[in-house]
Amino acid sequence: MNFSEDIQVRVVESDEGEALMQFLLEHYYREEPLTAGCSPPEPEQADKDFLLSNIPHGTCLVVVQGGSRIVGALVAGPKDAHEAEHLAEEVVEHSGTKWGRILGLLARVERETNVCKRYGVPSTIHVHALGIDPRLRGLGLGARLMSAVAERARALGHPLVTVDCTSLYSAGLMARLGYELINTIRYDEYLDEFGQQVFRPPAPHDSVKTYVLRL
Numbered sequence: 224m225n226f227s228e229d230i231q232v233r234v235v236e237s238d239e240g241e242a243l244m245q246f247l248l249e250h251y252y253r254e255e256p257l258t259a260g261c262s263p264p265e266p267e268q269a270d271k272d273f274l275l276s277n278i279p280h281g282t283c284l285v286v287v288q289g290g291s292r293i294v295g296a297l298v299a300g301p302k303d304a305h306e307a308e309h310l311a312e313e314v315v316e317h318s319g320t321k322w323g324r325i326l327g328l329l330a331r332v333e334r335e336t337n338v339c340k341r342y343g344v345p346s347t348i349h350v351h352a353l354g355i356d357p358r359l360r361g362l363g364l365g366a367r368l369m370s371a372v373a374e375r376a377r378a379l380g381h382p383l384v385t386v387d388c389t390s391l392y393s394a395g396l397m398a399r400l401g402y403e404l405i406n407t408i409r410y411d412e413y414l415d416e417f418g419q420q421v422f423r424p425p426a427p428h429d430s431v432k433t434y435v436l437r438l
């Protein structure tokens with residue numbers, strides 16, 4: 224059996240939350256630049272709960288090798304024109320925590336991009352997380368997950384797929400897939416009220432870039 228025959232991309236089932244989170248803890252959160260770029264290094268429970276809350280939408284996907292081993296994952300869910308207000312409320316609720324700092328940056332991204340209004344659409348499927356097992360990176364699995372989520376979004380009637388790429392690698396992937404770059408916030412220009420840089424991810428990550436695909 225060759226490599227591609229052994230690989231399957233499929234929607235995450237409702238009882239797979241634990242396996243999905245196990246994969247994300249090992250191969251997504253440890254490297255994801257916002258999580259890695261501010262202390263403590265571990266993601267907070269509210270962050271993990273938020274990712275898992277997307278499973279019922281049917282827009283979370285995994286790459287499975289050999290029938291059962293998760294080697295890639297994508298977490299996505301719908302958002303609408305009220306996302307900026309929703310995020311502003313979440314920032315207040317989680318203020319003073321690591322998740323609150325992450326939400327603060329994502330809320331600024333949302334204010335600057337305002338994708339539903341900008342594109343005149345009621346909703347988008349937004350990709351919140353993308354991770355591939357490091358042993359299988361560079362083999363097109365991230366691209367397969369992105370094309371599968373675009374298919375799901377189309378089937379569910381959403382006119383756009385959007386993604387805030389916190390990593391240079393995910394940004395490179397979206398650019399290669401033909402996504403439109405609509406916003407960039409540099410980490411060294413995103414400061415707190417004391418003028419201190421909030422996120423200090425390791426090189427080569429320098430910014431969060433928002434990309435959009437029209438379906």
Ligand code: ACO
Nearest residue numbers: 251254255352353354355360361365388389390392393396
């Ligand atoms: N570190 C070093 N090199 C990498 C990394 C990485 N994190 N990711 C990809 N590369 C390399 C690949 O090996 C490949 O090299 P090659 O051209 O020499 O073969 C090249 O970059 C292009 O790789 P892609 O095929 O675009 O990468 P892939 O789709 O396999 O993985 C991904 C991209 C999913 C972003 C991966 O880097 C990853 O899992 N990162 C950790 C979690 C993370 O930061 N996710 C993105 C956050 S943004 C968001 O989730 C919306």
